[in-house]
Amino acid sequence: MKNFSAEVSNLFSPVRYAKGVGEKRAILLKKLGIKTIFDLFWHLPLYYEDRSRITPIRRVLSGKRYVVRGKILLINCRKVRSNLSITKAVIKDETGIIYAIWYNQDYVARLLKRGEEVILSGKVEWNFEKQIKVEDFELLTGKEDSLFLNRIVPFYPLTEGLSQRLMRQIIKRNLEEKSIYLQDSLPREIKERYSFIPFREAICNIHFPENFSLQKEARRRLVFEELFLLQVSLALKRKKCKEERGISFKTDKKLIEEFIRLFPFSLTLSQKRVIKEVLDDMSEFRPMNRLLQGDVGSGKTIVAALCLLTAVVNDYQGALMAPTEILAQQHWITLKELLSPLNIRLALLVSEIPQKEKKRIVEGVKRGDISLVVGTHALIQEEVEFNRLGMVVIDEQHRFGVMQRLKLRHKGRSPDVLVMTATPIPRTLALTSYGDLDISVISELPPGRKPVITRWEREERREYVYQFVKERLKEGRQVYFVYPLIEESEEMDLKSAQEMAENLQKKVFTHYKVRLLHGRMRKEEKEEIINSFRKKNIDILVCTTVIEVGIDISNATVMVIENAERFGLAQLHQLRGRVGRGAEQSYCFLLTGKNISVEAVRRMKIMQRTSDGFRIAEEDLKLRGPGEFFGTRQWGMFNLKIADLIKDRETLFLARREAFKLVEKDSLLNQYPRLKERIRQRYSSRLDLSGVG
DSSP states (O other), X not given: OHHHHHHHHHHSSBGGGSTTOHHHHHHHHHHTTOOBHHHHHTOOOSEEEEOOOOOOGGGOOTTSEEEEEEEEEEEEEEEEETXXXXXXXXXXXXXXXEEEEEESOTHHHHHOOTXXXXXXXXXXXXXXXXXXXEEEEEEOSSOOOOSSSSSEEEEOOOOTTOOHHHHHHHHHHHHHHHGGGOOOOSOHHHHHHTTOOOHHHHHHHHHSOXXXXXXXXXXXXXXXXXXXHHHHHHHHHHHHHHHSOOOOOOOOHHHHHHHHHTSSSOOOHHHHHHHHHHHHHHHSSSOOEEEEEXXXXXXXXXXXXXXXXXXXXXXXXXXXXXSSHHHHXXXXXXXXXXXXXXXXXXXXXXXXXXXXXXXXXXXXXXXXOOOEEEESGGGGSTTOOOSSEEEEEESSGGGSOHHHHHHHHTTSSSXXXXXXXXXXXXXXXXXXXXXXXXXXXXXXXXXXXOOOEEEEEEGGGHHHHHHHHHHHHHTTOEEEEEOSBSSOOSSSOOOBHHHHHHHIIIIIOTTSOEEEEOTTSOHHHHHHHHHHHHTTSOSEEEEOGGGSSSOOOTTEEEEEEETGGGSOHHHHHHHHTTSOOSSSOOEEEEEEOSSOOHHHXXXXXXXXXXXXXXXHHHHHHHHHHHHHHHOHHHHGGGOOSXXXXXXXXXXXXXXXXXXXXXXXXXTTOTTOHHHHHHHHHHHXXXXXXXXXX
């Protein structure tokens, strides 16, 4: 274990002690997430430039990047104007002459000396003469081993105050001094099974590879390493949860059957399967930790209601937390309708309720008089104490931070937890961000529901869209018009909700009632508008994305999304989910400007082609990447340095299989002390792995 201690003391010391760093640069490196020398080695290149090939000056072409080498014949530095200086050098090789140009880098003239050899990299342009705009250069004073040229050169993520040149120097110097302490954390049998190169060799070759073949092998090893560490951590978390003592709920099958008979519709096979999975989980003596995925309108609330009902009839309390007041209120109304025949006391707890009412609810929850409480972030405030919390449901979970979810869970003694999402999660993301949870999927819509017909129309077809809407209004249907802005913007040519609500009422749909709904309105005003729309007193609801989740009105069968090119795929899919809630055929129009980006065109075509949330999620992941898909608050926990969840999908599945197999064999990692230490350093605090390390 001597080498093990040496690795920890040398590599996990603060980065300010690294060669060439110090206090000031350590502050800059911290902005890049680099706190230790080990972090510095895991700060990996974004891309590489092959500067190993030197091109004779005669053969360079305009508009391309080259590496050239030659002798300095002349140097000239002149001030063109107050904020611009140009340094120019004449460079000659055996085949010709080129003029090297530097802008606002006066110091270069002091470094260059006539007669010396120099190697340059940059873009070549013809400007009455052959010029190279220098990006990197190095004087060849007898040493041919260049760090910036004449080799494959790495390019790193940077922050203001750090240059590529400096970053390369810092990493290279510290690799030369400290890489000897890099030890393998992968079990030997896994390394041998997949013929992985040693960890030290991989780190050195990912930064400064001699050729791209070595860089490829280094990447293969490090991608597996990163995904394997994450999956072992998730396997440990999952095992820890399964070994924890929880509540074993008794399932009253007769009551559940009676409850289901109250529904005005039949359950789908998918719902029945998920209900069985969830109730089986609840009967175990370990806490349930389950993710329920289901597309918009697939009936997740029914599953949540059954979980909460099971907890209540076992003399425990239930809590449902939603990210917005509209969604919380919608859940409260639904649960009240479903559970009122069973005389279950429910309460709605949101931040805007009167203080007197809030105090009454908080006291009722504490005493246990209130069995079920639905709310927003208000549920995790300190003054909210539960008498006997047994079941926690969290809806649209990706909108909450990890600590917020834990806060609610910690208000009970190992309660069962069901997290739900109507944003379908691609398998690769589910196995990373939710790899410690059991996953259930409702894969079909309730019977009688028809897929929403989606049409993409450009601005010139606006009148056709209006005419289509009028036909549906004549049939007694209701319509949403969705806009990205509330007020008119001078900076962006976008339709504003406020302006268009007036225009639609006065000029287009004069015989129908049009109302505006947006997030800046007072709670009471929002509620009044939504209730009026629900009661069919409003024909057209002009709104912003405030309706993205939580409004469930089956008579609204048409949605027109203005400036649809401004929305991402996930948001478009969520918005579209507000229609198609009943048996009638529903429609969604994506109205865009004339000239939109290639990427926006691709989004519109995907939305027309499919209403399958999982396919849309996969496409969204490809377009935006995991950070944007989840938002940094969620994804930041598992921010991968080298693995790409699209490109390295198969490696992820492989790493997960190996990780779970290893944890099953040795759940304390006693046979793998180095792996245990690496996981403790990287994931222990983030995943609450208190039993590791």
